Amino acid sequence: MDIQELRRMEAQFQEILGRELKKLARHKTIDVVVGIPFYNEKETLAQVVTTAVQGLSPFLNVKPFIVCVGDPAGSEALASLEGLKLEVPHMEFLMPEGVNGRGFSIRAILEIARELAADVVLLEADLRRKGDQGFKPSWLERLYFPLLHDYDLISGCFRRHYFEDPTGSLFVGPMLETFFGLKLRDPLSGVYGISRRLVEDYCTDLDWWYGGAGGFGVDTWLLTQAVVWNKKICEVSLGAKIGPPGLSKRSYVFKQVARSLFHCIKANEDYWLKSQLILKQPDLYGLEERDRAPEFICSxxxxxxxxxxxxxxxxxxxxxxxxxxxxxxxxxxxxxxxxxxxxxxxxxxxxxxxxxxxxxxxxxxxxxxxxxxxxxxxxxxxxxxxxxxx
The missing domain is CATH 1.20.1440 (de novo design (two linked rop proteins))
Structure with missing residues (x-):
C-alpha cells in the first residue's frame, strides 16, 4: 500500500470520525464507553445493547455511553436499534467502504472514548444467551470493575469446547508466550476492558491501523502492544459463549490474525530480542464462571x-x-x-x-x-x- 493510498484512507476515516465527534458536545461527562463493533448481526445486536445497559446499572455514580460502529453491510443491524428505549446516551453509525472492518470500527470507538476521556468496555455483536448460560449483565461488571483498580487491559476468557477456537489455542496463544511472554487462556475472546490511559496510547499509534489491525487482526495488536508498553493486564472468566463461529469464518479470520501477529513480531523485535523468557500469567479477577462449554460439531x-x-x-x-x-x-x-x-x-x-x-x-x-x-x-x-x- 503506497503513501497516497494511506493518506486517502486516513482522510476518509477522519471525515467520518469528525462528523461523529461533533455530536459529543452534550456528552462531556462520560466515565465509560461501551463499544460494540458489528457487521450485520441484526438478530443479536439490540439484545447485546440492552443487556449492556442492564449490566452497568449497579454502578450508580458511573455515566456510561453506548457506541455501536458497523460495517457498510450493517444497515439491517443498525435498523434493529431504532425504537430502543435506553436509559443511557448512545450513538450508532456505519463506517464507509475502504476503512471498514472490525479493527476500524474499534478504532472509531477508541477515538470517541479518547475525546470523552473515558474508559472502554468492548463487546461483540453476536453475544447470545440461552437459559442461564451465555451473555449476562454481570459480564459488564467483570470487565469494568478491574479498571477502577488501576488495571489497563482486561481480557475476557470463555469456557470453550476443544475445537471451538483452535486459532487461539494452537497459534496465537503459543506465539504470544514465545515472543511476548504473555500467557492467556483465551487470547481471542474479543471482549475487553481498556483504561483511558491505554485508549490514549492506542489512538496515538496510528501506523498500526494500516498494518493489519484494521480487520480481525486488531485483537492480537491490542494484546501485544499492551505487553510492549508494560501495561497492567488481567483476565476475567465469563463462562460459556453461545454460538461459536463457523469453520468458513475461521479460515478468513485466521489469515488476518496471522498477518497481524507476524507484523507485530516484526515491528517489535527490539522488545522480544531483549526479553528474558519470563512468562507473565495475568491476574485473574473474580471466581471462575462454571458454565458448560457448548457442543461444537465439525467435519x-x-x-x-x-x-x-x-x-x-x-x-x-x-x-x-x-x-x-x-x-x-x-x-x-x-x-x-x-x-x-x-x-x-x-x-x-x-x-x-x-x-x-x-x-x-x-x-x-x-x-x-x-x-x-x-x-x-x-x-x-x-x-x-x-x-x-x-
Whole structure:
C-alpha cells in the first residue's frame, strides 16, 4: 500500500470520525464507553445493547455511553436499534467502504472514548444467551470493575469446547508466550476492558491501523502492544459463549490474525530480542464462571479435504518456504490422509518458524500467498488435533 493510498484512507476515516465527534458536545461527562463493533448481526445486536445497559446499572455514580460502529453491510443491524428505549446516551453509525472492518470500527470507538476521556468496555455483536448460560449483565461488571483498580487491559476468557477456537489455542496463544511472554487462556475472546490511559496510547499509534489491525487482526495488536508498553493486564472468566463461529469464518479470520501477529513480531523485535523468557500469567479477577462449554460439531473429513486440495495448489510455495525434510513430511501426509491423521505439534512449530521468516525476509513472495499457504497447513494441524482428541 503506497503513501497516497494511506493518506486517502486516513482522510476518509477522519471525515467520518469528525462528523461523529461533533455530536459529543452534550456528552462531556462520560466515565465509560461501551463499544460494540458489528457487521450485520441484526438478530443479536439490540439484545447485546440492552443487556449492556442492564449490566452497568449497579454502578450508580458511573455515566456510561453506548457506541455501536458497523460495517457498510450493517444497515439491517443498525435498523434493529431504532425504537430502543435506553436509559443511557448512545450513538450508532456505519463506517464507509475502504476503512471498514472490525479493527476500524474499534478504532472509531477508541477515538470517541479518547475525546470523552473515558474508559472502554468492548463487546461483540453476536453475544447470545440461552437459559442461564451465555451473555449476562454481570459480564459488564467483570470487565469494568478491574479498571477502577488501576488495571489497563482486561481480557475476557470463555469456557470453550476443544475445537471451538483452535486459532487461539494452537497459534496465537503459543506465539504470544514465545515472543511476548504473555500467557492467556483465551487470547481471542474479543471482549475487553481498556483504561483511558491505554485508549490514549492506542489512538496515538496510528501506523498500526494500516498494518493489519484494521480487520480481525486488531485483537492480537491490542494484546501485544499492551505487553510492549508494560501495561497492567488481567483476565476475567465469563463462562460459556453461545454460538461459536463457523469453520468458513475461521479460515478468513485466521489469515488476518496471522498477518497481524507476524507484523507485530516484526515491528517489535527490539522488545522480544531483549526479553528474558519470563512468562507473565495475568491476574485473574473474580471466581471462575462454571458454565458448560457448548457442543461444537465439525467435519474432520472436510478439513482434511481442504488441506489436501490446498497443498496441491500451493505445494511450490511450501517447498520454497519449508526445509526439505519438513516439506517431505507434509507432502507425505497430504498424499495419504489416513483416519489416524498425523500432523505433529513439532512439525507445526517448524512450519510457523519458516513462514514467519518468509514473511519478514523473503521479498520474492506475496504476503497474501504466504498467509494462504500457512492457512492450508493450519488446516492440517487442526485435522491432526481433532483426530488426536477424538
Amino acid at each position: 474432520l473429513e472436510d478439513i482434511i479435504a481442504g488441506f489436501t486440495l490446498g497443498f496441491d495448489q500451493y505445494s511450490s510455495l511450501m517447498s520454497h518456504v519449508l526445509p526439505e525434510k519438513a516439506y517431505e513430511v507434509v507432502e507425505r501426509v497430504a498424499a495419504d490422509p489416513r483416519p489416524d491423521f498425523r500432523f505433529s505439534a513439532e512439525l507445526w512449530t517448524v512450519v510457523i518458524h519458516h513462514f514467519l521468516q518468509a514473511y519478514v525476509f523473503d521479498d520474492s513472495l506475496k504476503a497474501e500467498d504466504i498467509m494462504e499457504g500457512l492457512r492450508i497447513l493450519y488446516d492440517g494441524r487442526i485435522a491432526a488435533f481433532i483426530a488426536d482428541v477424538d
